[in-house]
Amino acid sequence: MTTTWPRGLPRTLDYPDGTVADLLAGSAHAYPDRPALVDGEACLTFAELRDRALRVAQGLREQGVAPGEAVALHLPNSIWFTVAYYGVLFAGAAVVPVNPSQPPIALRRQLDDSGAVAVFTHPSVAAPLARALEGSPAVRSVHLVPATGAAPAPDDGGPVAFPVAEVPLDRLIASDAAPATEVGGDAIAHLAFTGGTTGVPKAVMVLHRNLITNVLQVACWRSAAVPAVDEQGRITLREVPGARTEHHIPLGGTATVSIAPLFHGMGMVSQSVFVATGLTAVVFGRFDAARYLDTVERLGVHAVTGSPALCHALLAVPGVRERDLSCVRLVSSGAAPISPAASAELAEIFPRAIVSDGYGLTEATMGVSISPLDDRMPRPEGSTGLALFDTEIEIRDLDGVTPLAPRERGEVWVRGPQITAGYLGHPELTAGQYAGGWLRTGDLGTLDEQGWLSLVGRAKDMLIYKGYNVYPGPLENILREHPAVAQASVVGRPHPRHGEIPIAFVALKAGAPTPDAAGAAEDLMAYVAARVAPYQRVREVVIVDELPLSAAGKILKTELRRLAAGS
Known part of the structure; x- marks a missing residue:
């Protein structure tokens, strides 16, 4: 059905048999001295990020964390979230991202559900974790990360006593770097809890093959590129000649501001998209819209990414229309649909940018559809874009079976290599959402004759x-x-x-x-x-x-x- 497609890009990608470990290895080789993460005064180059992650991985092995076990990240946004994230994956363990602001009872439930054996935490949220761990049957150790500019130490907090062994991050990093543990594509990379906006959160099993394919789908779309693998198995991106516009993210040549919560699917997977494209990510903690725009102007940021809530906050900054934000070429919105009115206002304050909406969900790793980054392909009003490489979208009647004609409203079903393996410990829920390789999203939408997806709400919201x-x-x-x-x-x-x-x-x-x-x-x-x-x-x-x-x-x-x- 789809006749619309970004110029010059293939409709399918050749996905390498690797993981994000190979992706970070590729960027560390291609951009060794380029800053990967900036957090206040702290900075790690791509080579340093990989080195620290490999050291954390070895430290976890020395603490007895085995491949296939789960390690929770109970952390606010900071440079050490990303280091810990890759360290856990490099050790062959599964990452369990948990909201650091939730109360001890909810936190304990997620730790128990995931079977986490270790937890990374931060001084600002350590006390609730200590309460949550009392009597924990599985957690063996806690790893405290240092405070940073994005995640400062609490004003009134003293040392916290944990009921399990405490091994600070500094001690893990003191370990010698060792090669990443090799894992297969069907091993679990993330146990990512759904947002819980409509019920009790459930852990989605994101496999390594889901993760690497979705990272490459999004990174290649945004940079007009295709994957490449060198003789050492390192994964990089290669620009497609003639496909790039001024809005595409240049490989290894610009910066972005990391503001999305890193424990959430969009923020967590985007870390690896930034790595794949060689973006310098300036890590933000507590959001301040004016300071955010100051950073965008000062660094000449190419891409502004976030949720509609962030976009509305930027539009409300006093004097925003008097700022020079012409450096921005891409405004990318996700997590929820952005209204046409907000898109029009964003186009006013970012005069040289294209406003690109996207759609995804935890059960699809992160991304399903994104608007093309080409002014000659303006998205229809209200659309969330076209299906990504190798992704199919179908609109079905609420019976879950009958396909509907173009522009008819129904439930959105999705099929592609990023569709995850279901819910941990909930086979009955998995059977209700996953069928024949398709994912029943629970979202209502339409698909036009050219393949543009538009959402109208959740099925249960109708x-x-x-x-x-x-x-x-x-x-x-x-x-x-x-x-x-x-x-x-x-x-x-x-x-x-x-x-x-x-x-x-x-x-x-x-x-x-x-x-x-x-x-x-x-x-x-x-x-x-x-x-x-x-x-x-x-x-x-x-x-x-x-x-x-x-x-x-x-x-x-x-x-x-x-x-x-x-x-």
């Missing part, structure tokens, strides 16, 4: 009002087009006669000229009503200071449904 299907996504986009609206989310509230009614939660822009909350709500309901069919109208608008967000920038609709039910 409302049925008086027998009509009402999709939150289009209503949210209309609300965001209103000049006073910063963010909006629509959920359903059960109704005794109508089934469900659409309720909108709206955060207004700072300084926006609006009447009082009641007047603003009436104005927004009328604004939507003028643009939709009668059955699609929003029946209530709730003005809030801000919408509840997950650490990855996704709106927590479960919380909004709770508020709607009680309002």
Whole structure:
């Protein structure tokens, strides 16, 4: 069906039989002295990053961590997250990324579910971990990393006593570097917990072959390149002649700001995308939108990546339109769909950039579709792009079987080499989401005749009002087009006669000229009503200071449904 495709790029890639260990080896060889990570005053070149990771891997072996065992990363964003991440993989173990801000009870549940035998942590979050580890049946050691500019030490925290052995990162790094443990493509690389925005988090089994293929799919798309392997088995990228535009990321030639939570799939997998493309990543901890833009200007950053929440925060910075952000050539949004109104505003403040939306999910490692980085291929309004190399997208009826025609709304199914192996310890849930090589995403969308994917919401978010299907996504986009609206989310509230009614939660822009909350709500309901069919109208608008967000920038609709039910 697809006739649209980025010029010059092949439709399929030749994936090497390697892992991200070979990828980091390739970048360390190609760009040995180029900074890979910058965190305040700390800096590691690509060669140094690989060396530190190999030393951590050997240190873990000396502590008894065996290939196939799981090691948790309970860390805020810092230079040492990436070192620990590669160290665990180089030791042949599986990485278990966990949200460092969650309470001890939730943390303990994830440690137990994954069977983690060791945990990397940071002084700022060590105390909750110590409580979570009391009576732990599996964890044998804790590895404390140093504070950095992105992840400073706590103001009021003293030493924490762990109920298991503590081996600081410095002692692991003191080990001699040894070759990475060889693992097969079917070995588990990540036990990545789903975001938990709609239920209890489950550990997704991301295999090494899923990880390396998805990293190469995204890196080659963004750099107009193909994979290459040298005689030592090191993996690099090679630009495709004639395929590159000014928006593609130049190999080994620019910088980016790493702001996405590294424990989340987008941030964690993007680390290896940065490695593959030779990008210098400036690691950010606590987000400050003005300081972020200062860094972009100062370093001449080529690519700005993040969630719609980050994009909205940048748009709200006072004086943002007076800044010179012409260095930016790519604004890449992920984690949730970005509205057409926000895309248009981003194009104003980044005048030389292309705004590229993307779609992915933990069960697909990270990426499924991305907008092409070519001005001559403008994406249709609201689209999240085209399927990546070797990836198929199909829209099916909610029965999960019947394929739908182009532009018909249904559930998004995906097939490709990045589709993971299912949920650890949950065969019944795996069987419900994975079928015949396809992944049932739970997202609702459309696919046009040219292969452009557009999302309209989650299957469980669809409302049925008086027998009509009402999709939150289009209503949210209309609300965001209103000049006073910063963010909006629509959920359903059960109704005794109508089934469900659409309720909108709206955060207004700072300084926006609006009447009082009641007047603003009436104005927004009328604004939507003028643009939709009668059955699609929003029946209530709730003005809030801000919408509840997950650490990855996704709106927590479960919380909004709770508020709607009680309002």
